[in-house]
Amino acid sequence: MPRLPHPTPEELRRDPLPLRGRTALVTGASRRGGIGHAVARRLAAYGASVYLHHHVPHDAAQPWGADRPEDVLASVRGALGDPEARVVTGPGDLTEPAAPAELIATAADALGGRLDILVANHALSGGDGTLDEIDAAMLDAHWAVDTRSVLLLVQAFARQRVGVSGGRIMMMTSGQDIAGGMPGEIAYALQKGALASVTRSLSTTLAEQGITVNTVNPGPVDTDYLTGEVYEAVAARFPAGRWGMPDDPARLIAWLATDEAGWITGQVIDSEGGFRR
Template identity: 80%
Template sequence: MPHLPPPSPAQLRRDPLPLRGRTALVTGASRRAGIGYAVARRLAAYGAGVYLHHHVPHDDAMPWGADRPDDVVEGVREALGDPDATVCAGPGDLAEPSAPAELIGTAADALGGRLDILVANHALSGGDGPLDAVDAAMLDAHWAVDTRSVILLVQAYARLRARSAPRTPGGRVVLMTSGQDIAGGMPDEIAYGLQKGALASATRSLATGLADLAITVNCVNPGPVDTDYLTGEAYAQVEARFPAGRWGMPDDPARLIAWLATDEAAWITGQVIDSEGGFRR
């Protein structure tokens, strides 16, 4: 079997716009304090056209509230590394069974008919508890948003790639998990931890199944990230458990996710990657 030649000097030089000409859908990008927003800014800065999915009613119901979608888009647009790249946004309630496939089609149309990168960042907040508190409705709600919709998004994305860009390099899927498999688990968020664990477990199977389409699939655990959901003494207690003496910030996992979308990460697939800054559990 012939060996691939080593990279040339030109290939070793870092491209300042490694995602120029590629397109991405980032779900759950409705707040400028969130991870989805940070990921979208990184992808845009690398030259990708980006479609931001949002579900404002969800964030409006949370203590942190929602941002205006136009403000989120403008913030991502400021990060553009390529003046020809596109940034657009649209809503979607991914708890609806038909919404994932519709979102993939809408995003692809908005980005010129092509979709290279899928970052499934959305999740359901609230409506959870310890084992004694969860009920069927809680479990079903988290399943629908945190897991079912993600698998349906990946399915629709893979079908689009199979039709429009079979075996075209650059196909990327990034899922998001949490710390449910690390020491201590998530005993007070049984429904959320269960569904996020399902995504981590599915990562290798999805990666194997999509390899023939030149799509890599990886899953990122961002660890505790300061997205304005915790304050006061509880915030300080978490902060003290980081060796660096600070919380993770949205751009910390965003740098990893953006790198996974580039050609430099083309040989990485089927992995669950912790990006926790050494957090001591």
């Protein structure tokens, strides 16, 4: 096999809109303080059209509360790099078995008939505990949202790209495999660990379609869920003296969506800023 030539100078110059003409679904983009919103803004800034999935009842039940979908939509639209790109938002309760495939179809239709990028960012908050505290209902709830729905989204995404080469899938995990684990969130850690474990299998499965699959561990990110002394103690464990902010993992995820990351697949990537556990 002949060696590939070196890139030309023109090819080395980075396109300021590397996702121009592409379409993306970002799940869990319900709050302006969240990672999903930050990812969507980055993708939009790189030229992509973006569908924002939200499930307001989930956030409304949490201490941080919910944003209005129209406010999240306006924020992402404000970041558009390509004036011809679109940003659309819509709801979806991913606890329902049929919801993932329906969401993929809805998002694809809204953005012109296809999806090029899937960022499965959503997760269930609350309803968890230690090994002694968890029960079957907690395990089932986290399985349905954190794992089953993600796998069904990946399945539906791949099916709608049959006959079309290429595509990007990014899943989200957490610090469950790193020193100390997550002993106070056993159900969540279990399901996020399953996503990390299946990343390689999915990437191998989808390689023939040219779809890359990677999973990102964003580490502790300030998404407005913690304050006070505990917040400061966590900040002190970063070499930079600050928490990760939503745009920190968003930059990595947006890059993974570009052609520059076409040789990266099957990886679980930590984006933790040197966090000391």
